[in-house]
Amino acid sequence: MSVAHTVVTLLAAAMAGYSGVVVLTRAEWITKALTDYRVPSSWWPWLGAAKTAGAVGLLVGLFVPVVGVAAGTGLVLYFAGAVVTVARARWYAHIPFPLVYAAPVVAAMTLGALA
Incomplete structure (x- = not known):
């Protein structure tokens, strides 16, 4: 596990938890x-419980990688659904917001796979 992976995972968990x-x-x-x-x-x-559980799962994933992968996958799917929801509501200017939360999750999963 690299320092970058740990830092990005902590950031992703903090953002999803928030x-x-x-x-x-x-x-x-x-x-x-x-x-x-x-x-x-x-x-x-x-929805709030799903994001909070995903944040906890990312933290647990630092010690049990399969849990982190499951949590990260769930959060990516969650935020993809958020993008679809925002687009269906025709609030196109708001589409970047769920992507901002998804980006560190994707980065953490990528760094975890490279470690």
């Missing part, structure tokens, strides 16, 4: 966006 907690605490700015994207409010706890 994103999950923001949804779980129903911060005003995120609830407005989710409402604008027409995501049912009954889904919000599940």
Whole structure:
């Protein structure tokens, strides 16, 4: 395991964890966006829990790589779904936001595969 892999994984976990907690605490700015994207409010706890679990999985993956791969794959799929959701809502200017959260996850998985 390289230093770069560890640092990028910690960054990815922090970003995904933050994103999950923001949804779980129903911060005003995120609830407005989710409402604008027409995501049912009954889904919000599940979405926040998925991101938070993915963040924990990335951290566990530093010690149990198969867990990190599973968590990273789940987060990449989650954020890909977020891109589709934003596009379906026709908020094209917001498409980069889920990609910003997905990028460190992809980088961590890539660095993990190279290690």
